[in-house]
Amino acid sequence: MPAPPTTSAPVRRRPAAAPAPPQQFKVLGPVRLYRYGEEASAGSPQQRALLAVLLLRSGRTATAAELIDAVWGEDPPSQALAALRTYASRLRKVLSPGVLVSESGGYAIAVAPGSLDLEQAQHLAAEADRCRTDGKSARARMLLDKALALWDGEALAGVPGPFAEAHRARLEAWRLELREARLGLDLELGAHAEAVSELTSLTGAHPLRERLRELLMLALYRSGRQAEALAVYADTRRFLAEELGVEPGPALRELQQRILRADPELGGAADGPEAPYRAALVRPAQLPATVPDFTGRTALVDELVTLLTTEPGFLTAISGAAGIGGIGKTTLAVHVAHAARSAFPDGQLYADLQGVGPRAAEPETVLGSFLRALGTPDAQIPDSLHDRAALYRSMLDRRRVLVLLDNARDSAQVRPLLPAAPGCATLITSRVRMVDLAGAHLVDLDVLSPEEAVQFFTGIVGEERVAAEREAALDVVSACGFLPLAIRIAASRLAARRTWTVAVLAAKLADERRRLDELQAGDLAVRSSFELGYGQLEPHQARAFRLIGLADGPDISLAAAAAMLDGPPEETEDQLEALVDTGFLESAAPGRYRFHDLTRLYARACAEREAPRERDAALTRLLDFYLASAAEAYAVEHPGDRSVEHLAPTSRAAAEFSYLEDARRWLGAETEGILSCARQLAHGARLRRAIDLLWSVKDTVGVRSPRLYHETAAAAKRAAHAARDAQAEGRACAALTAVHLTAGDLRAADAEAQRALVLALAVDDPVTGAWVQYDRGVIALQEGRFPEADRCLREALSRFRADDNPFGVASALCQLSHVEAGVGNVRSAVALAEEAIERIGSEAATLALAESRYALGIALSATGRTGEALSQLDQALVIFEDCGQALGEGMVRFRRAQIQLALRAPGRAAAEAEQALAVLSRVGGDRRRADVLVVLGDAMAGQGESARARTCWAEALAVYERVRGPEGEELCRPLRERLHRAGRTAGEGAGRAAGS
Template identity: 65%
Template sequence: MDRDGGPRVPEQRAPVPPPQHATGRLGEQTPEQGPEASGTGLRFGVLGPVRAWRGDQALPSGSPQQRALLAALLLRDGRTATAAELIDAIWGEDPPSQALAAIRTYASRLRKVLDPEVLVSESGGYAIRPGAATLDLTGAQELATAAEKARAGGEKGRARDLLNTALAHWDGEPLAGVPGPYAENQRTRLAEWRLQLTEARLDLDLEAGCHAEAVSELTALTAAHPLRERLRELLMLALYRSGRQAEALAVYADTRRLLADELGVDPRPELARLQQRILRADQDLARPPADAPAAAAPAPVRPAQLPASVPDFTGRAAFVRELTSRLAGAETTVMAVSALAGIGGVGKTTLAVHVAHAARPYFPDGQLYVDLQGAGQHFAEPGTVLGAFLRALGTPDSAIPESMEERAALFRSTLDGRRVLVLLDNARDAAQIRPLLPGTAGCAALVTSRIRMLDLVGAHLVDLDVMSPDEALQLFTRIVGEERVSAEREAALDVVAACGFLPLAIRIAASRLASRRTWTVSVLAAKLADERRRLDELQAGDLAVKATFELGYGHLEPAQSRAFRLLGLPDGPDISLAAAAAVLDLPEQETEDILESLVDTSLVESAAPGRYRYHDLVRLYARSCAERDDLPPAERESALSRLLDFYLATASGVYALERPGDRLVDHLEPTTYRGLSFGDRHRAQDWLYAEADPLLACVRQLSGPATLRRAVDLLYAALDLGESGANSRQYEATAEAVREAARTRGDTQAEGRAVMTLANVHQLAGRFEPADREAQEAMRLAGPTHDPLPLCWASNARGIIALYQNRPTDGEGHLLRAIEAFRADANRPGEASALCNLSRIHLAMGRTASAVTLAQEGIDIYDAMGHELRGANGRYALGLALTKSGQLRAAADRLHEALAVFRDSRQRLWEGMTLFRLAEVDLAGRRPAQAAANAEMALTVLRGIGGEWRRGNVLTVLGQALAGIGHAGRAQVCWRDALVIFEELGSPEAVQVRALLSPVAAA
């Protein structure tokens, strides 16, 4: 038994079914069959209030005693309950004199409501006929049993889902409001079983890597069940795997002190051993242990990311044997690394993919693949790739560390004990791939690159040259067909020779010929002879690749070649069909036809439905064609200008849809090319986030004199990318680049707007001093131009920054000027924003009543204009004011309304901050367990965004909540972490944290 009186849950196993006499198995249907599985369509609920339904119609269940009778019958598994047993169940040892008559009355009433065939009288008692109805408890039990079987079979992900579904059957306290000793006994049993299910599911959460999410729930559960050591053990493990070792150790110290004070005993051995393992930083704790029965079961997540191998793969037999043999030996080596080097088009990727597929049996735990884009200017960052790999291996976003070094360490830990092949295609250099290498026996890496990686220690280097004449002819024949080639063998040899025996060139030439039945091989050979003359003007290496692309380009129709040249101009990693149509100035259908024809020539790749991309070398070639051929500079500039217009017009529409009536869109540079329009806010947001990379690349690329102002305004219109957290760093880098471009060109208006976007970025990241400097600079630059955007926005920003810097008087002055400026500009949403910010200033000055009034004024403006997203910001401000005024229920209501909108809008920063404010409300309402849960969720959501200052504030409140539930040691750890943050930032909050720490330190 656990010391809180409940049966101990078997560790690392799914929970047992509920205790005897609580099975409630009324029917044989599975939970998925639903209420109609029974003949009557009746269903009952006991995992909450005792209720009955026929279909969707709720049935009256009568008085509390009548519900007690129904519950007693439902929980007897269809067996008959005598009148004496029912009397004892409802009234215990002191029944009323008319108890028997009352039982008969209750049964009669229930029979009328339900059905005489459902509730039957027999042997002097009553029973619910087996199979007559479904019961929520039955469904939960069947799901729990299925979860146990799934886990025993190694299907831990399915087991976790089944347990979650089982727990969803509960609707509050079981048998809520039902009187009598029998109901009380069953209520205790069912509550214990629910806790067992929860522990088992949390155990699976930790095995799935959901450590940060589990901390919040476990914190609340340990507060509700302080003597349940298994929950403490899970909490320690979750904290440790979240990188919070000191807090994990503090949980043990708190537990030891609590058990000594309450029970006079030490923690159980399992808890003590876990503490020692944490102290030793036991590496095995960094990953979940494997169950012995499931040791041979497949890993929970087995990525299979290899691209398809070409069906006509030809030659390279010696390389295939060499590389496959090398990979096959990975199980007995520390790490097998093979690096293929060669010029573009030589077939490195094709060979690597073919070998990887051949070696799949040696890597049963999966294969990872990434194109590192090493030949381009914007090569893949190792940290970004590691994030994608960790997600593919089943690691949730919240558990992925922020730094590249931590991600690399977690990647290696995740692969430890697995046999996974990593294919790193198109690498830039050894430095790019070193963090991406596994590092343990059983795993291997296969690398392709244009350069020889001599500095990649321990790698098996392979130099891939052009194909032999026989292999080249064989590849050509497989694509074109034996009949056509055998009739003109000499011409075919001329073709592959003209291709320089490069596989990609041969493939393009053969594909051209195969799609043109009227051509002979000799015709193709003659055409290639003309192209071959260009090779005399080229040197070695990549120039052979250029000749290969020249081959395909020379056979394009005029519309295709124009599209090929123009679409190579934008810098983005890929391009959507709509954006491509803007570049080409063509209808989407015609654009799609051209792009698909270019995909057929292998000059363009189809990245996804409706999205296209160039291989990096093909893009360089396309641009050289645009400069070399009859494509005037004015046409190239017009194409990129249309793309910028498309992005600006569409982003402006997205902004206006989310912020009706906001005057920002009226102050942006005009566009001549139309953008997309969306019917609802969600589709608009989907577009913005899907286009984040190419959109920001367009801003960076088009910062020249003719397009600079539109580029800056596009950054303004897309400010959600900076606020959401997902693209904040990329957005900031783009803002820096545009600011420098504007400064270099002496464009004061553009510089002022670019500086304002930087101020916003710094403020959101919690860097308040640079944010204030940039906002002040934006106002200075806007003075001569009278640009209303920086003048309004900067004053508003400086007001809220002053609040964060504990300068409320300065902040009030800035915000009063902002309100005046917004009103002068007839910008009602801007005015509402400043009013809500002024509410927070008044709150800091102790003017609570006016703070509530100002926030409500802002909300009224937002609501009148249908401004849902910014209305949530208003409700956030009102929630703070109501909290300080002691109206806690109303404050929580407003904050929950805001939270729903922020989640729906993918505004992670504001979602996290709202959870933090809800934690403050819970603290004020003396609900420390709920406060701790909300603060933990805030930390999880804000991971990597919002800056250290906000994290310090959340840690402070979390510490207060933990202290309130008796986790004093863990609270001290949180406060110490917060103090370090505030002292490094020079923030005044350090004084409050020192005051919190002082009584703890003195004790």
């Protein structure tokens, strides 16, 4: 991590929550001073220069001669001393009393801790360095971001004098070092594609800085752009030879060689009345045997053993993060206890508290057992719980005993059993998280990782049988939910059946309806583990457990659960939190809950056995809740769009959205739940509602999760086709059209759109009939078929007007603006985009407004009004970023890159193009990527990076050559010419180099 400039103020440690000083100073930008948050005038440039000198001397006094030299240099004015005193007098008036001190004809400023932005940056950088050393890369990166954010342009901007000039250079060099360090952390944390844009810009501004080139090469390589990474090296080598006559340094040369060979490491004595009892104490050894095949959890075991053996009176409570039995709490605790037993020479106590059984062990009974194990005769064991606990603590005083309390019911059961002696330690296991157990170190034990699970399975079954069927073994442990108990049962069954293959076992476990029946062997059974807890639930809790388990999503929100249970949110929350406390549910996040896979299967089995009539009603209520809420969110995002009025009616109230951002947050949180619900219920009487749910979120959920959305919509389309429901199939086709358009697969989008149109016309569906014509116009527009695009969009416009849909009208006008711009009618393009914005209104930052501003930006650019164009594109970008629309964000950055290139700013164009590539990589589309690569190549050529430019053009050409017909040739021709000229120039340069 870079060190701060040595002449700057020292780093002072400050309390994290210290109040802001009444006076604050800034030098990382224009020199400014603030009093109680309000900026005060720092005066003339020379007065600011004086202030800067005093601030950067860390409270040390500067003589008048030193100050004159710092402010004016070798040619001070004749009245420099008088001017200096005047500036000091003026500063004293705006500074807090006592801040500016006069000493021996000189001056000093007493800077309060935390009042200077440079000091804050130094503190953050030092803390980041410590975090990086401790392996906390994410926090280190965040701290460096905060440090860099303190800069407001060039340090000491506008301050005259040699002192400011020298320090300005040092501070800017440090700033660059901090950016290098932060970019290095970006690469450590996997943000390779995002780092390329900034690195491209920085290498252009600092071409001789080899560390930046090294980071750029590594970022490109890790982004799958090996050719460009090698091109950066070629450009660097040529530049260094031409400018300095030297070769790249050893770090760059070594990185090039590692990239060429695809180095995989590139891609981590007793007194008192109780003395007789202590003297009689024996050394119990009650720990159960540890399992010989204990697997995984190495870091957790090491951590707990260390804490047990080093922390006086250590107390830990292990609960299951998945909230179920069989997760390995007892196995872990016993394993840890055996590993730490040498640190407890006075013995180890163990008790099964039977907290999940119908009758939990009473504390006084357990204490009686412990006292006997410690050598207390029955006649000397008191009767009351209080007296037994007191004697127990007395006998353990000044002893080192480890106590393991297994299967605790709650904290009240455990408290009397806790030793008070600092030399003792306690391990507790429980299905509930004992947050009310004071001083306890809480451990949430999760299921095994896939690698640990396969290793555990292999240890029981045997390496030879598993090695040949590793994928099947992963299927088995996945079907077991990575739950240790389930894996042990499955592996034990396979080990006992030599004729079975791993694939045979995987096939048996693939049937969810029979999986719990398969997971039993001897006296081990997953179902039995669940039944113990289920039998203790109150009736209303058991009903909630059964019904919530019917939903397919990875988790469920409180509002969705309330819909399924047909109850108020407050009552539903109480029931779900009770299930969390009993271990059957996990609180995934505030207001969200989830099941372990096997627990869900058990809940469904209970629902099928005990409440078959309620199952369908609960799932229908869930679908209606999602559809009503999604339609409401659609209406908020698409104001004036009457399409939602044509969706299937629902019987549930929607979630309430007070504003646009609220609706977007709900859609983001419910993406997987919506898709799971639609996939689960797209059949029978609920088919249309499930497909309408998909249609209403095509512009939001479809963009966030395109692959999962596509799979769900395709399955729904097949179900609609089998049911011969033309309206449902047409809307499913329309949903698929949207997802193909986003992915840039225009051929597939057009095929779905044509099928949707035929179906819509057959049943006169106003939703599909209008929007599919709109989509077909967009497809034709993107393929350069402007007459067809114009025809389709005007047909869509007519249908929107017939349905009195102002939002649809504005959307069609926006796309017609693109058509007009494409054929050169730029004035008409501007007018159409402006009309679209007027119809939509600019009060709410909707996606439609972003699309219209994007269209207007393109049209204005074509008229030469680049400043206005960039303003419109900037406003569109903010909306696209706020709602997570990667396609829109990427296309705006692409257009801004084109404009910057036209303005002869290749550095800015390259940075925008790199950002466009990073964003568009999340949505796909080779054609869009090729378009951006052309602009990036042009920008690289403009910066003299010829090798990288050729690489970009060649990659784009390979894509364009797959485009059929005249359009493909029109795209390829100029690129071939660029590559030919660049190749000829490169050859001439090589010839001159050889001749020299």
